Amino acid sequence: MSREKIVVIDFGGQYNQLVARRIRECKVYCEIYSYKTDIETIKKMNPKGIILTGGPDSCYGENAATCNQALFELGIPVLGLCYGAQLMMHVLGGHVCKAPVREYGKILVDIDKNSMLFNNISEKTICWMSHNDYIETVAPGFQIIAHTADCPVAAAQWEEKKLYAIQFHPEVLHTTEGTKMLSNFIFHICDCRGDWKMDSFVENSIKEIRKKVGKGKVLCALSGGVDSSVAAVLLAKAVGSQLTCVFVDHGLLRKNEGDEVEEVFGPHGPYSLNFIRVNAQKRFYEKLKGIDEPEQKRKIIGEEFIRVFEEEAKKIGAVDFLVQGTIYPDVVESGLGGESAVIKSHHNVGGLPDYVNFEEIIEPLRDLFKDEVRKAGLELGIPETLVYRQPFPGPGLGIRIVGEVTAEKVRMVQEADAIYREEIAKAGLDKSIGQYFAALTNMRSVGVMGDERTYDYAVALRAVNTIDFMTAETAEIPFSVLTKVMNRIINEVKGINRVLYDLTSKPPGTIEFE
Numbered sequence: 310m311s312r313e314k315i316v317v318i319d320f321g322g323q324y325n326q327l328v329a330r331r332i333r334e335c336k337v338y339c340e341i342y343s344y345k346t347d348i349e350t351i352k353k354m355n356p357k358g359i360i361l362t363g364g365p366d367s368c369y370g371e372n373a374a375t376c377n378q379a380l381f382e383l384g385i386p387v388l389g390l391c392y393g394a395q396l397m398m399h400v401l402g403g404h405v406c407k408a409p410v411r412e413y414g415k416i417l418v419d420i421d422k423n424s425m426l427f428n429n430i431s432e433k434t435i436c437w438m439s440h441n442d443y444i445e446t447v448a449p450g451f452q453i454i455a456h457t458a459d460c461p462v463a464a465a466q467w468e469e470k471k472l473y474a475i476q477f478h479p480e481v482l483h484t485t486e487g488t489k490m491l492s493n494f495i496f497h498i499c500d501c502r503g504d505w506k507m508d509s510f511v512e513n514s515i516k517e518i519r520k521k522v523g524k525g526k527v528l529c530a531l532s533g534g535v536d537s538s539v540a541a542v543l544l545a546k547a548v549g550s551q552l553t554c555v556f557v558d559h560g561l562l563r564k565n566e567g568d569e570v571e572e573v574f575g576p577h578g579p580y581s582l583n584f585i586r587v588n589a590q591k592r593f594y595e596k597l598k599g600i601d602e603p604e605q606k607r608k609i610i611g612e613e614f615i616r617v618f619e620e621e622a623k624k625i626g627a628v629d630f631l632v633q634g635t636i637y638p639d640v641v642e643s644g645l646g647g648e649s650a651v652i653k654s655h656h657n658v659g660g661l662p663d664y665v666n667f668e669e670i671i672e673p674l675r676d677l678f679k680d681e682v683r684k685a686g687l688e689l690g691i692p693e694t695l696v697y698r699q700p701f702p703g704p705g706l707g708i709r710i711v712g713e714v715t716a717e718k719v720r721m722v723q724e725a726d727a728i729y730r731e732e733i734a735k736a737g738l739d740k741s742i743g744q745y746f747a748a749l750t751n752m753r754s755v756g757v758m759g760d761e762r763t764y765d766y767a768v769a770l771r772a773v774n775t776i777d778f779m780t781a782e783t784a785e786i787p788f789s790v791l792t793k794v795m796n797r798i799i800n801e802v803k804g805i806n807r808v809l810y811d812l813t814s815k816p817p818g819t820i821e822f823e
């Protein structure tokens with residue numbers, strides 16, 4: 310039985326990964342492709358359905374992102390969302406123009422007609438709108454199935470052709486019945502079965518890895534984070550002793566983390582992997598000397614990382630494959646998957662530099678979202694403490710120190726972060742906050758300690774709640790806990806005389822502080 314798939318065509322909108330997530334939550338596999346992907350490629354994938362996402366353009370504008378009319382003639386159900394809906398109408402002969410009233414936020418939508426898309430949906434339902442243009446008249450063959458006070462076409466369908474257009478965003482949770490609408494599309498209109506599960510992912514991946522690797526030697530970049538740990542255990546199950554895991558301690562890990570990783574994956578841990586720890590702290594600090602531009606730091610750390618592996622690989626002898634724990638949001642954010650702008654370079658994504666002597670990279674988690682990686686981890690029998698570990702970026706503290714990285718600054722941020730984490734856990738908040746850490750700002754200011762004037766660094770505490778890491782809200786930590794953390798940091802960490810709490814959400818901020 311072949312794996313059923315929904316294809317999401319990306320027109321550059323901000324919620325596009327959410328669309329893919331919602332579909333996968335319905336246990337249907339789904340992938341995101343740029344709108345530039347040619348129609349033959351899409352046809353070959355034989356998708357059960359196609360979803361066109363939102364996007365920033367006006368579909369009637371010059372150079373607007375567009376699609377081939379033939380996409381609507383494949384006999385495959387198509388659902389257009391926001392820009393995708395407008396584009397469908399525009400391409401098929403409807404009229405889209407600037408709306409007299411821009412709709413933004415939660416809007417009451419009236420459902421006008423029976424439609425499979427709105428099966429079991431209330432007649433009046435709250436939906437998330439965000440548009441400047443609107444569909445003034447639908448294309449021939451279409452029927453209006455919903456409207457709002459300011460928008461004559463909130464949804465339309467051409468039932469026989471299985472073409473559906475929705476002006477609002479069902480993928481955003483503010484659309485109260487959005488998930489139901491998407492599941493109506495994938496189950497009642499696309500006839501999906503919904504059998505994409507983690508146990509089948511694990512089983513299939515192991516088979517695929519064995520086939521690809523054969524008798525080859527595999528080298529795994531293990532960081533101790535969730536992604537690379539799950540990738541390593543998956544590989545260990547697939548190819549056993551053909552796998553060597555190399556753990557590079559780049560000196561940018563959290564306090565004591567290097568030893569903790571060794572305890573779990575080292576010779577005395579439960580996995581009996583071939584495990585090599587490389588203490589490369591000095592090399593990384595040397596390379597980062599005088600560099601304060603964040604993208605440059607990321608690139609340097611990434612390249613040095615690969616070099617260390619290359620050297621280890623040479624020591625081991627010929628190595629055929631390199632494993633990395635890249636996950637789907639890394640792929641999309643790096644501009645390789647869909648259409649979203651490159652926000653930052655994730656050092657673990659992309660092609661191989663020329664000087665690397667591995668034949669190929671294996672990225673077994675490349676198609677998964679974070680929560681799916683965790684599910685796969687549990688399926689593989691990895692302990693919950695490891696699986697539900699805080700996310701930690703590949704470039705580590707290198708991107709939690711604003712400005713130049715030095716050993717001394719690493720010490721400061723490690724100490725402050727350890728105190729912060731300890732107090733959060735003591736207050737019983739560690740499971741309820743999505744991600745929290747301390748970052749060292751590049752600001753020094755005057756303070757007074759005892760009778761002495763100080764001129765030291767300010768540390769910033771960050772804590773966010775997030776479902777998908779694409780957007781995030783600042784977590785509300787009780788003031789008493791923050792005060793305690795502040796007192797301890799200033800008393801215990803030499804070089805820090807000020808503690809700030811970062812209130813910024815994402816957007817406009819990012820989760821990391823670099």
Ligand code: XMP
Pocket residue numbers: 654655656657700701702703704744778815818819820821822
């Ligand atoms: P941002 O800062 O982009 O972070 O809002 C979103 C999530 O991604 C993590 N992150 C990274 N993870 N390599 C990684 O493996 C990276 O280069 C990287 N940069 C950010 C970040 O910790 C947060 O969970």
